[in-house]
Amino acid sequence: MTAFQTELETLLPDLARFARVLTRNEDDSHDLVQDCVERALRKQDLFQQGTSLKSWLFTLMRNVFISQKRRETLDRRYVAMADDGNLRVQVPGQVNSVFLKQTMRALRRLSSNERQAIIVLGVHEGNQHDVARAMNEPVGTVKSRLCRGRAHLRATMGIDDAMLATA
Secondary structure, eight states: OOHHHHHHHHTHHHHHHHHHHHHSSHHHHHHHHHHHHHHHHHTGGGSOTTSOHHHHHHHHHHHHHHHHHHHHHHHHHHHHHHHSGGGOOOOOHHHHHHHHHHHHHHHHHSOHHHHHHIIIIIISOOOHHHHHHHHTOOHHHHHHHHHHHHHHHHHHHTOOHHHHHHO
């Protein structure tokens, strides 16, 4: 055992008392002493012979304690920010815009009767009977146009029944 280690061992009770003063907690003080001793052993080449080892260790312990408190503060701040509802990930809006543009292009490719049935009944949620009366058509014809229009729209956009089942 070196002279440094022997003197360090004799100063352990003083380090423990100082750690209790800093932490105000028995368990935390033991952890602080251990962290301080570990750092002292790793950095013993920085200790200048002829100076007070006790002062050097106390300064080292104080710096370790301050670093730990800063880290804890940053951790708490990060957790508070992560829990904040304002930081939730938002789905990119461009996906909806692209899908809407593709849908409008596909709607333009449909026949005018199919397009009208989809827009009035599907988009504006009109009543099939009211639309049939307004168009002077039987209700079955309007329903058929809507069904065919939806099928053509799905085919144009590349949407199959399996995709609809998972949506």
